[in-house]
Amino acid sequence: MILTQSIILGVDVGTSACKAVAVNSEGNVLALSHAYYSPLSPKPGWFELNPNAIISAFTTAVRSILREVPARCVEGVGLDGISNSPILVDREHRFLRPCIMWMDGRGSEYILAIIRSLDEEGITPTLPITPLITLVKLIWVKENEPNLWRNTYSVLQPKDYVRMWLTGSIATDPSDASVTMMFDGETFRWADYAEGVFGIEIEKLPEIIPSYRIAGHLTKEAAEQTGLREGTPVVAGCADGVADVLAAGLTERFDSLIRLGTAGVFSTVxxxxLPDKEKYYIFAHAVPEKWVIQRMFPFGLPHKWFLETFCGEELKYAESMRLDPYVYVEDSLLSDVKKIDEGEMEGLIFIPNIRVFEDPSRFLGAFIGVKSLHTRKHLMLALLRGLACA
Structure with missing residues (x-):
């Protein structure tokens, strides 16, 4: 019975939602929940998220779980989340500006100067230098919001911000740190050039601790808001891409995974x-002495656009019935898609913008071969095929 089981609560802080799961010591899923939030785009190519929205969604998802499992059985909390989405906080742990999300395109004007500076110092980039990485985002903040940067006490990724809110502790883990372009993969510390070359003060970057280490314990205030027990341990956690790999059991060399989500990713252990400045991102694995290389395409952005553009009424209906709107619409559409005869497609294809890796904010795509016989279901099939092959 659940009343006597030891339970671990896991929460994913994603691009558009917090998703929570309760599992027992045998790994059996006891409860699932989610709560959505909506990134904002104050300017073309910019994507931001209010940290309060993250905390609200986290609290909602956790309280939903606790309606099915007792809080006294929850023995620990694990977190994962999106990477390269910095949240800047002051000494009182208050956020100073909205989170700049991973797919935000600002800062591209600094990329050539960054590459030139690294070259002059004899430093080989360990990642592709694009607006995606945290280094570019922080240079943009330093140059465009200097007063805010001066008041910054720490730079946190979203899962780290949630953990700070839960426990008061400030830290990050190697997986999130390793894709900021400010990480030394040999020493597992922040790279000296972050401050020496780019003026990103190391003291503003959080301590890096192993993903499996307990980073803090739930405060009284967080316990009151979430319904969890005060003192519940919270581990450091890891980047969402690494959590996917770990959950899929990928721990040995060349174990591989394809994931289609908001960010579609091909991962290999x-x-x-072995960093590569052009071909892929390399994360420190949550498993010691292992690394995860990833090539990414934001599968979910065009997918979400399609559903919101062509299935708006169905999404509203599902929300009114307290159903997961995207799952509801997908299930309905896919049942129609499966009935399509290949002859009906008549060459209809969707071509995604494969250069999104260089600038993930600029999603473009094209349907080619649209005819009067084609309906929503045909466009959906073409979209899915195009994205799966991207």
Whole structure:
């Protein structure tokens, strides 16, 4: 019975939602929940998220779980979340501006200067230098919001911000740190050039601790708001892409995974640190002495656009019935898609913008071969095929 089981609560802080799961010591899923939030785009190519929305969604998702499992059985909380989405906080742990999300395109004007500076110092980039990475985002803040930067006490990724809110502790883990372009993969510390070359003060970057280490314990205030017990341990956690790999059981060299989500990713496990400045991102694995290389495409952005553009009424209906709107619409559409005869497609294809890796904010795509016989279901099939092959 659930009343006597030891339960671990896991929460994913994603691009558009917090998703929570309760599992027992055998790994059996006891409860699931989610709560959505909506990133804002104050300017073309910019994507931001209010940290209060993250905390609200986290609290909603956790309280939903606790309606099915007792809080006294929850023995620990694990977190994962999106990477390269910095939240800047002051000494009182208050956020100073909205989170700049991973797919935000600002800062591209600094990329050539960053590459030139690294080259002058004899430093080989360990990642592709694009607006996606945290280094570019922080340079943009320093140059465009200097007073805010001066008041910054720490730079946190979303899961780290939630953990700070839960426990008061400030830290990050190697997986999130490793894709900021400010990480030393040999020493597992912040790279000296972050401050020496780019003026990103190391003291503003959080301590890096192993993903499996307990980073803090739930405060009384957080316990009151979430319904969890005061003192519940919270581990450091990891980046969402690494959590996917770990959950899929990928721990050995060349174990691989394809994930289609907001960010579609191909992942492979390495047992050596082999960075590449052009081809892929490399994360420190949550498993010690392992690395995860990833090539990314934001599958979910065009997918979400399609559903919101062509299935708006169905989404509203599902929300009114307290159903997961995207799951509801997808299930309905896919049942129609499966009935399509290949002859009906008549060459209809969707071509995604594969250069989104260089600038993830600029999603473009094209349907080619649209005819009068084509309906929503045909466009959906073409979209899914195009994205799966991207």
């Amino acid at each position: 390495f047992d050596k640190y």
